[in-house]
Amino acid sequence: MTRRRAVRLAAAALALAGVLASTAACSDDEDVPASPAPIAGGASALPGPAPAGLALRPAPSGAPGAPAVTGTLTDGSTLALADLWAARPVVLVFFSSWCGPCEQRQDALSELARTHRDAVAFVGVVTEDTPEDVQRYLRAHRVEYPVVVDDDGAIWQSYAVREPPAVVLVAKGGALLRGWPGGVDAAALDAQLRELVLA
Structure with missing residues (x-):
């Protein structure tokens, strides 16, 4: 494997890892319940x-x-x-x-x-x-x-x-x-x- 190809594969792996982390973060945010509204009149x-x-x-x-x-x-x-x-x-x-x-x-x-x-x-x-x-x-x-x-x-x-x-x-x-x-x-x-x- 050439050095140039190894660098490209590493960059692609990093980009894929970033996309997966971003997707996981989005789905985690959806699972987190919204903060309750403050009590009216408080x-x-x-x-x-x-x-x-x-x-x-x-x-x-x-x-x-x-x-x-x-x-x-x-x-x-x-x-x-x-x-x-x-x-x-x-x-x-x-x-x-x-x-x-x-x-x-x-x-x-x-x-x-x-x-x-x-x-x-x-x-x-x-x-x-x-x-x-x-x-x-x-x-x-x-x-x-x-x-x-x-x-x-x-x-x-x-x-x-x-x-x-x-x-x-x-x-x-x-x-x-x-x-x-x-x-x-x-x-x-x-x-x-x-x-x-x-x-």
């Missing part, structure tokens, strides 16, 4: 820092303080509401996945939360529900904000919420501005945000 949905120079209206003097509760998000992490309203206003959306009026309004509320993402923190508070049904609801309605699971209803009671839906608006600093037993549609809530908190 810590990954928390807002980042408030933008510098965020212009907000001052809370009216004499407004009562909102209950500064701490709860557990859908992924098991802890959220203190006071940590959120230290930087920006907070909208609390009390809901359950089985609540018809909640479902009818949720898509528009989700869109409103995206519109005001930097200036206002939305937080869902769910009770009397299963984790599976909550996840289905959050994904179906593109809820991209954090959701507190209030299994014993203590947070609902602290805000005097008897049944879903309900919405509460808290100013930056924790003043309780407005509540809507029975919920509120997104257009009316948007108008109230612009009137009460957004300068």
Whole structure:
């Protein structure tokens, strides 16, 4: 065998080995299960820092303080509401996945939360529900904000919420501005945000 032929055979063998390794890598990738999607409503949905120079209206003097509760998000992490309203206003959306009026309004509320993402923190508070049904609801309605699971209803009671839906608006600093037993549609809530908190 000539040296030139030996070099060609070696090069061909290397090229074949590369093709086989590449094919094996591709098939291995197909066998690897995809990473599970993050749990909707968990810590990954928390807002980042408030933008510098965020212009907000001052809370009216004499407004009562909102209950500064701490709860557990859908992924098991802890959220203190006071940590959120230290930087920006907070909208609390009390809901359950089985609540018809909640479902009818949720898509528009989700869109409103995206519109005001930097200036206002939305937080869902769910009770009397299963984790599976909550996840289905959050994904179906593109809820991209954090959701507190209030299994014993203590947070609902602290805000005097008897049944879903309900919405509460808290100013930056924790003043309780407005509540809507029975919920509120997104257009009316948007108008109230612009009137009460957004300068």
